[in-house]
Amino acid sequence: MQIPPLPDGHTHDGPAPRTAGLEEVRRLLAGRGVAVLSGAGLSTESGIPDYRGATGSRRRQPPMTYQDFVGSEESRRRYWARSHAGWRTIARAEPNAGHRAVEELRRSGHVTAVITQNVDGLHRAAGTPDAVELHGGLDRVICLGCGRTSPREDLDVRLSALNGAARDTGAHVNPDGDVELPDALVENFRIAPCAACGGILKPDVVFFGESVPKPRVERCFDLVDAARALLVLGSSLTVMSGLRFVRRAARNGTPVAIVNQGATRGDAFATATVSLPLGATLTALAEHLGAAPTTR
Template structure:
């Protein structure tokens, strides 16, 4: 029997009411001062780097729904559309740089206040900020995997191949979406040439977990182990709408570990939060790092 994918389809219009703010920054500083806090970050942490989120105040969900795993694997036309739009938008992701929030998390990690970082983001910005051991729950857009032979390669290599086949595509002026693509005119999509795997000629896919696809079991188990070993769980910039992140919040709460959430807008995990802060992430995290001497 097929198990339900962990990246389930959420409500496209979650509650936007302001969230409560019990405890505030002072209480969060006390949690971090105790050291060993595990961070779970979401798309809201990368908005200050110019990458939009899906469900925040400027989210893209209402006008753009990401491709599902079933669409991608079941249709050559869907793969053509994905790679055309992703090729046009890739440079926008590749040019993004870590913001003060990413750097503050790394400072807190180096200072021992944060023991591990789990990110739902696929933009690689935690790694770029120095957190090289961040667990990328949903993979990374800078890597490509063949669905047939499982060979992995770099996105830079594929981008060069796609450029040789198609040139530099002009986009429609739309912002890059959180999954790295942009809207394109239909004629450009229809004429786009998709590159096969160099090793076996098979189907290439970005090394990310699509909606409707399961996060690898070993990665999930690694994240549960990190949460179990931590003193508390700190959620940064995630609405926790999909189960892939929410399950760690529920697990921490069930095992008696404090949960803190910093997110501008209500989240699906608010009922479990001992600390709930609705403030900008960059300045909030930088201030915490400074106060703790990190």
């Protein structure tokens, strides 16, 4: 199959190019029964920045931890002020060619499971309703008091009514939708309680310092164990929440292929590594395998 072009400034020349594994990725997909593990790099073409890699966006401040969020109203005010300012970036994002190709491969039976580390909901938006969102989803809010979940859009309306145009002042959007804001805007931001019980609202995502629910982790292990191969897309595998599935597959003797722009922490476990743009690469793979296009 034809190799898609690399980003500007890159070539296929030089020692040990990371495009040599592309045929192995195609072979694994052709055998069907592949589980996909996707990371932030799959969503960069949708306008959502990544923390690492060629399109990475480094934070100027550390991310909110679960302990900080539940520990003080000041921390919750800071989180919601910055998250509210960046929410429209996430809400406006649409699935890109990579998400659509994954769904095409799933519908054609080449991919049998999708696990994502992303919280942007773009796999669901592309038509993959059973994608396991390892770290939850930003489009949902949960009350820490009564456990009620509600749409993020409902909270967005309430926060806009309380704070006016505060969302438009941020310049630097982080990959989780949070925006760098002046201290004065954070201090004056008004947060909204749960509409049902008045409790503390939290995005339905796993914060730093918080554990992924055990049943969700076990579900992902089951999917990896049942797969003939594991295909990692757009993840540096820096954090253990994703790397553990690569290690599990390797321990089971399951082939692991990685498509990511740049080296990853899981490369030593991989039978194939590819450094190419995800949208074009996955689209070419789907077309080569005869996967039927999804409805756009």
